[in-house]
Amino acid sequence: MNIAIIGTGYVGLTTGVCLASKGHQVTCVDLDQEKINMINSGTPPIFEEGMKELLEEVISAGLLIATIDSENAIKHAEIIFLCVGTPSKDDGSINLEYLKKAANTIAEKAGNHKIVVIKSTVVPGTTMNAVKPILDASGINHGLCMNPEFLKEGAAIKDFLEGDRVVLGVTDKETETIMRELYKDFPQQLFITNPTTAEMIKYANNSLLATKISFANELGNLCKKLGIDSYEVMDGVGLDKRLSRQFLNCGAGFGGSCFPKDVKAIISKGLEEGEGMKLLKTVIEVNNEQPVKMIKLLEKHANPVNKKIGILGLAFKQGTDDVREAPSIAIINELLKMNSDITVYDPEAMSNAKKIFSDKIKYAESARECANKSDAILILTGWDEFRKPELYSNKIVIDGRRIKEAEQNAKIYEGICW
Numbered sequence: 001m002n003i004a005i006i007g008t009g010y011v012g013l014t015t016g017v018c019l020a021s022k023g024h025q026v027t028c029v030d031l032d033q034e035k036i037n038m039i040n041s042g043t044p045p046i047f048e049e050g051m052k053e054l055l056e057e058v059i060s061a062g063l064l065i066a067t068i069d070s071e072n073a074i075k076h077a078e079i080i081f082l083c084v085g086t087p088s089k090d091d092g093s094i095n096l097e098y099l100k101k102a103a104n105t106i107a108e109k110a111g112n113h114k115i116v117v118i119k120s121t122v123v124p125g126t127t128m129n130a131v132k133p134i135l136d137a138s139g140i141n142h143g144l145c146m147n148p149e150f151l152k153e154g155a156a157i158k159d160f161l162e163g164d165r166v167v168l169g170v171t172d173k174e175t176e177t178i179m180r181e182l183y184k185d186f187p188q189q190l191f192i193t194n195p196t197t198a199e200m201i202k203y204a205n206n207s208l209l210a211t212k213i214s215f216a217n218e219l220g221n222l223c224k225k226l227g228i229d230s231y232e233v234m235d236g237v238g239l240d241k242r243l244s245r246q247f248l249n250c251g252a253g254f255g256g257s258c259f260p261k262d263v264k265a266i267i268s269k270g271l272e273e274g275e276g277m278k279l280l281k282t283v284i285e286v287n288n289e290q291p292v293k294m295i296k297l298l299e300k301h302a303n304p305v306n307k308k309i310g311i312l313g314l315a316f317k318q319g320t321d322d323v324r325e326a327p328s329i330a331i332i333n334e335l336l337k338m339n340s341d342i343t344v345y346d347p348e349a350m351s352n353a354k355k356i357f358s359d360k361i362k363y364a365e366s367a368r369e370c371a372n373k374s375d376a377i378l379i380l381t382g383w384d385e386f387r388k389p390e391l392y393s394n395k396i397v398i399d400g401r402r403i404k405e406a407e408q409n410a411k412i413y414e415g416i417c418w
């Protein structure tokens, strides 16, 4: 099938590459010419496991091209995926500016019948109340599908190709048939519903995962006080199949472009509807407290004022270069207020961190250099290369990611919840 993908962030690019890998003809559209050039030359603009190989494969097979020419891409596509960003506004509510703009472009350029698929994460009601009226007004014959993504950064390709299910919220039977055809070579179970339910499934999914983490953090904080191993507790709890062990690792807190933003957006939508959203507000509160705890632990063992502090890990999790809403950002900002002398290292996220902190902090070339230049070290991302005991010889180590190897050689070792 002929597919256009509007927006080439990690969701758009993953969608494009994976659909092309099943033989569909994909055109990726973005406003950023530099990104387009990179994609066409087989270089993914983002770091994502397996992406480069698959991108090269589909490009050389002639199954994927990237362009800034949205008009041409839209005209020739049977199915148009909207994968544009839906950032948070200052009050936590969702900003639909880019989505509406993309819908307007389709309305103007589409011509004949199109299936428009919303992949961007949007609050319940958006597809029917914000996108549909724009397409209806244009008079183009169209079907709509809300097809939420469940991609973890760093495992996006695998999640797309082999995830647990594909949710398709469709407006009509014809759209359902075409979407079933599109996904026919994927092994996942298809879950067919309406667009608004599909939108809510996405928020329910991310909110529940975030809730599990905040639950694990709250209990982890208590376990530490009681001298109980929080990870062992969750190993025991996780054996209950109704609960599962996943997303019960306590630590420095969740970050990234999804959990914080999505939980805040659904809280905001709930408040708009007169619901208190007490549980999810607390999920955010508990999460915001974890970085503060890291600083408090540091202060317990070493006064950060004018001290050499090493930060191992800037990305919001291992396997990605993404630093959005990462605990490292809040912690570095706090340490900067205390005039700490900060040296950081992350195997993938250095250039993204430089965009935020420029010359306010120092950048090491390796974990060893970072450790050597520091009196105290905070571990904020669980990269495997941080699991070397020798890095921590004679250092004060505050661990936010359960890198227990650090304990062996450290002068002082303290974990956030253990």
Ligand code: UGA
Pocket: 121, 149, 150, 151, 152, 153, 154, 206, 209, 213, 246, 247, 248, 249, 250, 251, 252, 253, 254, 255, 256, 257, 258, 259, 316, 317, 318
């Ligand atoms: C998350 C979801 O897992 C995906 O299903 C979803 O599609 C995606 O958001 C999205 O909405 O786009 P992602 O943000 O890439 O994926 O990362 P996760 O692996 O879910 O981790 C999120 C955060 O939770 C990280 O900061 C991680 O360190 C933290 N986390 C995760 C914990 O603190 N403890 C855990 O047990 C698991």
